[in-house]
Amino acid sequence: MQSFDAVDPATGKVFAQVHEADDVLVGRAVNAARRALDRGWADTPVQERVALLRRAADGIERRFEDFVAAEVRDTGKPVTQARNLDVARAVLNFRTFADIVAAAGEEAYLTDLSGGRQALNYTVRKPLGVVAVIVPWNLPLLLLTWKIAPALACGNAVVVKPSEETPSTASLLAEVLAEAGAPKGVYNVVHGFGSGSAGQYLTQHHGIDGVTFTGSSDTGAHVMRAVAPRVRPVSFELGGKNAAIVFDDVDVDDALDGLSRSVFTNTGQVCLCTERVYVQRRIFDDIADGLVRRAQALRLSDPWSDDTTTGPLISEKHRHKVLDYLTVAEEAGATVITGGGVPTMGALSGGWWIEPTLWTGLTNKDRAAREEIFGPVAALIPFDTTEEAVTLANDTDYGLAASVWTNDLRRGHDVAQRMRTGISWVNTWFTRELRSPFGGVGLSGIGREGGEHSLHFYTEPTNVCVQL
Template sequence: MTVLRNHVGGRFVESGRTFDKTSPVDGTTVAVVHEADAVIVDAAVAAARRALNGRWGTSSVADRAALLRRIADGIEARFEDLLAAEVGDTGKPVELARRLDVARAAQNFRSFADTISAKGLDAFLTDTPDGGRALNYAVRKPLGVVAVIVPWNLPLLLLTWKVAPALACGNAVVVKPSEETPSSATVLAEIIAEAGAPDGVFNLVHGFGAGSAGELLTSHAGIDGVTFTGESRTGSAIMKAVAPRVRPVSFELGGKNAALVFDDCDLDRTIEGLSRSVFTNTGQVCLCTERVYVQRGVYDEVVSGLVEAAERLRPGRPEDPAANFGPLISQTHRRKVMSYQALAVEQGAKVVTGGGAPALDGDLAAGAWIEPTLWTGLDNAAAVMREEVFGPVAGIVPFDGEEEAIALANDTEYGLAAAVWTSDLDRGHRVAQRMDVGMAWVNAWYLRDLRSPFGGFGLSGVGREGGEHSLHFYTSPTNVCVGLTGPWSAEEAS
């Protein structure tokens, strides 16, 4: 049986309490995990502080960039180990995890190595009130000890998305992965140590949220900032935990993302894109579409096309080449998603496909499986059109004109992402810019440049990460102002 331990100050440590991590595919035990207690969390924070006060705190940009590139090399060298860890924890198809999760992990480290290497000094001359001049420049310093809390849907991808810029900027981190996906973080701890990171630069604590490692970490006096991806209500709890100490936070939270389909769209391209945005990773991506608004002229065709796409999905074991649809992360989450399926029907939805759980034989019957589900007949007042379900579900609603579509899409407390499908690029630009979201795609979905800002509005989060936007969170600037004397013009010089 695999045993997963906490990683503190360069060594793996056990605790006095463990929990079982079970497979969402068939309910079998994947690993026994040591849950961090207050003593271990304290030790992890202290180890991170020692690293900052030691040689890591005086490391150069070139040294840090070189470390990030060695970590990327280590990820590629242990690609199959990380792949097995991700698939074992999440149950997602092997090819999805290979293409999306693990490949992107190495890219994250290389991208931020390039970003920090290219970052120059911000300097400018200013006129002062007395007619003199001053040279101003900002020195960006590490934020300090950063708590990194990541979810279970894309555990390695999102972990590296946060750890890479944090280390690039010279911080030390204490990571808490989800209790549902502890395995890949453990492998990453080994890779970072093997890459030559000083002890304490990367620390790992396992556990749950409230009353466990998550709460202990976010409320710890030694934490200088928190970066978190996950549910909006958990983000709110973290904000309350750090408020007494006024610590900065970077949150990427939930979404109730809309797609707007206009009747001049390329139908085949649109339906393919919509099927990915609704059903990828069993709908367990913060950027997935749960609301589809379709202009009446193509409404029936879009509904039938999406139904066909949903019914082509095949559940099965991750390694089965015929399977292209995985389980939900847990039985607890399955119950939540199924409760929304029932609620949709209660509120008047017509289920055009799915609506339940697939009948699977053998060991798979114990897994957290669910059917891809599409509803019609609902409007924006329905709870399932307002609350994040985080499963392979979507409501499809007709509209008549552009202004109506924009109003429907923006009628939400969330503001993470949107997609606009149209052959009229003037309309595409116009509508995308009016979406109250952090990211708006036109004729695409999940197309990402790692230098672009990532984040949302409202219940979808606080702050932006990606490229130089990440550097703003993971550093604190000190402005240096140097008063200059001397002649400022040719007349004065003569």
């Protein structure tokens, strides 16, 4: 069996070897999942499946620091983020979906027929079956548990392929689920790459009943082509080129606090991060100067230090991509108002570090303002009127998220609803209600997950009609 290197992004050093699954091993994983369903997992009472999720949450808490260490080593993100966001949210994902599934009901209707008769129509939801779960490298544990918690709660078996960049937490979770009592074959993990590797073998396997995928729009298109001949359902959360609209009546400091989070969190490697900031002209300089100060105050350092705010990019390849866009922006006439290069990192100079970067002088016609970069970068662009701001923000092939910053809540509601996105925030960013729908439009995805929307994807409904 072939293997590949697991590399620490903060140092550029190899810390482990990972076995790459071939088509035979992927087939064994899919067959194991099918056998788990056939042995009765799909028919397990809901309360037993819900109890498994709660035990899994408890298991993550018991091994909390193990998950933190694995996440930091794989991604290079600051340890405080791994603790307070990634691993904490994994626990919450399991507990939230346990509660949602435990309380879920079904539709039932009395239908009037001729002659005073009636029929009872009710819905039975059955597990989708064997679900391929493909997760990205930016929030590997958070997004993995976001998908498998509702999938398992609904009675499915899963085959997980984590990103080749971040293999550790998916394997660690297998240990926790086994300890929690998950039947053999319910949760399976295969490691590898996309095309010509585990990802392709998994999505093309005839035994897969559905695919849930988070990642780039290009890869999403490849997955759609792979499942199209068998007409399998898909749930995609893909890329974004997210906009923020900042009106001149806003509290500038509050807006700056929110914008600095939305641009620079996780080194800009979050699908919800802001890469386009539209600022009403009267306060444009105030916002630009304030964001520069906040960018320059970020601490790029050892991810294991509690005062580190910003880690490296995920890989050397990804840093090349982001650096290429820095060149593209400058060639288009952008003015770099902070950042724009690779920092000097001393003992960490072997890692994939990059300076948080802000531009002025770009327009919506420029590539750097249209294409997803997925780094700690943003273009600041002025506007004059509300209509202009809405037009600029919606001028994109993506449609994942937007944020609106204003003290006029009537305008905030109006503009947020006019955004062609899956989620619109007003005076906040990354605030999540796990019962609400999550997903994108356009190149940002297909379908919704979250709350009962997840249950709809991970189950197939059957209408039963009984004449009374």
